[in-house]
Amino acid sequence: MKKITIAIDGFSSCGKSTMAKDLAKKIDYIYIDSGAMYRAVTLFCIQNGLFDGNVLNEEKLKKQIAEIEIIFKLNKDTNKPETYLNGVNVEERIRQMDVSNKVSIVSAVTFVREAMVHQQQQMGKAKGIVMDGRDIGTVVFPDAELKIFVTASPQIRAERRLLELRNKGDQQTTFEEVFENLKERDYKDQNRAEGPLRKADDALELDNSHITIEQQMQWLLDKFNHVIDDEK
Numbered sequence: 001m002k003k004i005t006i007a008i009d010g011f012s013s014c015g016k017s018t019m020a021k022d023l024a025k026k027i028d029y030i031y032i033d034s035g036a037m038y039r040a041v042t043l044f045c046i047q048n049g050l051f052d053g054n055v056l057n058e059e060k061l062k063k064q065i066a067e068i069e070i071i072f073k074l075n076k077d078t079n080k081p082e083t084y085l086n087g088v089n090v091e092e093r094i095r096q097m098d099v100s101n102k103v104s105i106v107s108a109v110t111f112v113r114e115a116m117v118h119q120q121q122q123m124g125k126a127k128g129i130v131m132d133g134r135d136i137g138t139v140v141f142p143d144a145e146l147k148i149f150v151t152a153s154p155q156i157r158a159e160r161r162l163l164e165l166r167n168k169g170d171q172q173t174t175f176e177e178v179f180e181n182l183k184e185r186d187y188k189d190q191n192r193a194e195g196p197l198r199k200a201d202d203a204l205e206l207d208n209s210h211i212t213i214e215q216q217m218q219w220l221l222d223k224f225n226h227v228i229d230d231e232k
Contacts (some may be wrong), residue, residue, distance in 0.1 A: 001232050003029070003128035006224070007137035009197065010150030012185045013157035013164075014208060019150065020078060020132040022213075023220050027130075032123050034133030034140070036068045036083040037116050038107040039094035044068055044085060045106060046098065056105050065115050072161035097165070097173055100181055107134075113194045135195035137203050147203035147226045148220070156209050158182050 006029070008020050017033050024031035044050075048064070050057045072081040073089075082091040095098070106112055120131065120140050131140065137147035152160075158179040165173050189197040199205060204223060208216050 001228065003126075004145035004227060004231065005124055005127055005141050005143075006130040006146045006148070007141045007144040007200075007203075008130065008132040008148045008150060009134055009200070010132075010148075010206075011152070011157065011162040011197070012182055012189070014152045015148040016132040016134070016150050019216060020130045021206075022217060023224070024130040026217065026221065027077070027224060030129045032072065032120065032122075032129055032131040033083065033229050034083070034095060034120055034131055034136060035103075036072075036091075037119065038112070039099050039103050040070045040085040040090055041112055041116070042066075042092050042103045042106040043090055045104065046102065051102060054102065054105060056102075056109070058109055058111075059167075061109070062111055065111060068115070070116075070119065073223065081189055086201040092168065093167065095164070097170070097177075097181070100185075104116065104185050104192075108192040108194060110141065110194050113139075117195075130195055134189050134197040137196060137200040139194050139195045142200070145231065146224060147198040147200050147224070149205045151205065151207050152209040154179065154182055155187070187204055 006023070008016050010016050017035065021031050030041070043058060045061060050061050069086050071084050073084055074080070082089055083094060084090065113185050117140050123129065124131065124141060133140070137144055137149070158175060161182065162173070162175050162178045165178070205221065207218070
């Protein structure tokens with residue numbers, strides 16, 4: 001069977017990563033979390049003192065960007081891919097609020113996006129991948145055979161994000177903080193100069209505010225099978 005590229009874009013905390021992981025597992029494709037790559041670069045900046053408040057030292061980062069290696073390894077116990085930054089597992093660390101609050105700053109930098117897009121395109125050369133992010137269908141893989149754009153109401157997205165934080169042991173962050181973080185990220189993602197978040201003209205839109213995970217998966221499989229049948 002011919003393999004295709006599946007690009008999943010959409011707003012923060014729509015469950016894109018979980019959706020993409022589950023779909024990849026279901027159809028035996030490779031999953032690549034592009035958002036985790038930008039989070040990993042953000043963590044690198046935090047760890048190396050490249051932030052002064054919310055101001056990023058772009059000159060220093062530019063000199064070090066070539067040193068940043070991000071790969072994904074499958075955790076054999078959970079059967080889920082995890083993010084490694086220069087050989088260190090940072091999957092849980094990159095999901096914390098200090099990274100969330102600064103990732104939009106880092107991901108808006110032109111040379112960062114160019115470096116990450118290059119890595120992503122190298123990963124996707126062999127097809128048979130599912131990748132999620134903000135500009136996968138518009139910039140990284142504009143020729144992807146299946147493009148999905150995911151959305152949900154801000155209220156529901158904030159509730160999902162807060163639950164995720166609680167499940168990881170964060171009992172301090174408030175709903176209001178998460179909600180404001182989401183609104184700020186939405187604005188930055190949609191208005192940045194490089195690779196802004198937008199629905200590709202040929203993308204299928206999925207609003208998952210009020211559907212179950214099972215219904216969502218069935219919808220995705222139907223769209224996937226439709227494309228595969230057309231490719232035969």
